[in-house]
Amino acid sequence: MNPKPVQRTTAPPVPQRSRKRKKKRRAWRLLRNLTILTAISGALFGGWFFLTASGTELRYMMADTLITTQHRHWAKYLIGQEGLDRQVAKYTEQFAKMSETTSTISVQVPTPREEAKKPDEPPVKIEAIEGPKFKGHLLIVRDPKKIRLAVPDKVGKGEKVSSMVKRTGAIAGVNAGGFVDPEWKGNGFQPTGIVISGGNIFYNDGSMTTPTSIVGIDKEGRMVAGRYTPKQMLEMGVQEAVTFTPKFINDGKGLIKSPADGWGIAPRTCMAQTADGTILFAIVDGRQPHSIGATLYDIQQIFLEKGAIIAANLDGGSSTVLVHNNEIVNKPASPYGERYLPTAFLVFDDPAHAPIRNIWEGLDISKIDPSKW
Structure with missing residues (x-):
């Protein structure tokens, strides 16, 4: 006896509206779970960030x-x-305490005759430097007397370091001191503190007895960093200088004791000198994928490894730039490229004849509007 054939029935199709509702419920569950996960993660991170x-x-x-x-x-x-x-x-x-430290180790700057015995050595060398979070360059200047402090050539407007190098015929250059920039437009014409070039005071926003922190070089080629009055600077024979701070190496010892005291992570320009007179400029990129930036402690350690006996900070951030042979070597942090600046340390074959003039001579600095070009 043949069994009855099994009748197969096809399930009725799920209405499209029902499928949409299911998808929507799944999406809401996923969103809810993600929101809960984010809230928990945020709470855990906040607890760690603020309480540990x-x-x-x-x-x-x-x-x-x-x-x-x-x-x-x-x-x-x-x-x-x-x-x-x-x-x-x-x-x-x-920084004030650092500036008050005095140097006791003497620097032996080579004499012109000693320099003449090294005709094959280039006046400057550039080395790559890097750390876990930064990349940069070290500009090495064998003869400190080849360095001059340059300033812009036009009244009312700062000048790019690359322009200063090209205009004056310099070999290389780095940014130097800070400037008044009330609206952060980067006019770069009005410096802060004092500017000394060729042994002459080009700019001074205080009196001759107002102390200010400086970074520079004296007539013997020795680096000077600390807090002095303009009167003291002239008596000391300071030849090239700008106002900036802090001094962070003295007598070959680091004054910054830990990375936590290194004044944050940023693009940096710093200056140092070794016992044989060699000037070192550290130029570190920052605020970019290839280089986040460095602390002053990072720079201090690099200088100490190179034998620096004195070092100080210069203007950094978006101002940090290194120019050599009329080309920008580093990658400035500003998305607009180089900034217009009031000062730069330039290296010359013949610094005595460098075309540098006092652009602020005869100006009433109280009437300068640093927000206008």
Whole structure:
């Protein structure tokens, strides 16, 4: 007896509206789960960031980095306004103490006769430097007396370092001192503090007895860094100088004791000198994928490895630039390229005849509007 054939029935198709509802519910569940996961992760990160020692160290490092930029006020969102004020006061006091240290180790600058015995040695050399978070260059100047402090050639406007190098016929150049920039437009014409070039005061926003922190070179070719009055500078025979801070190596010893005191991570330009008179400029890129930036502690360690006995900080950030043979060697942090600046340390074959004139002579500096070009 044949069994009855099994009747197969096809399930009715799921309405399209029902499928859409299921997809929507899955999407909402996924979104809900992601939101919960994000909230939990955020809470855990916030707890670590604000309540643990390692998180606090990172917060203050980030705040210090912001303090070195034009967006200093943003640091308050990391450490509060009181924390920001406290951190700025701390660095101000720390830098002042560093500037007051005096050098006792003498520098033996080569005489012209000794230099003449080295005809095959180039006046400058450039070496690559790098660390875990940064890449940069070291400009090595054998004879410190080949360096002059250059300034712009037009009233009312700063000048790019590459332009200064080309215009004056220099071999190489780096940015030097800071400038007044109230609206962060980078006019670069009005320096801060003092500018000395060729042994003459080109610019001084204080009196002859107002102390200011300087970085420069005296008539014997010895690097000078510290806090002095313009009167003292002239008595000391300071030849080339700008105002900046801090001095961070003295007598071959680092004054910055740990990375946490290195004033954040940023593009850097710093200057040092070894016992044989050689000047070292460290130029470090920053705020870019290939190089986040360096702390002053990072630069200090590089200089100490090279035998520096004195070192000091120069203007950095978007101003940091190295020019050699009329080409920009590094990658400036500014998306617009080089900044217009008031000062640069340039290296010359014949510095005595460098075409550098006092662009501020005869100007009433109280009437300069640094926000206008």
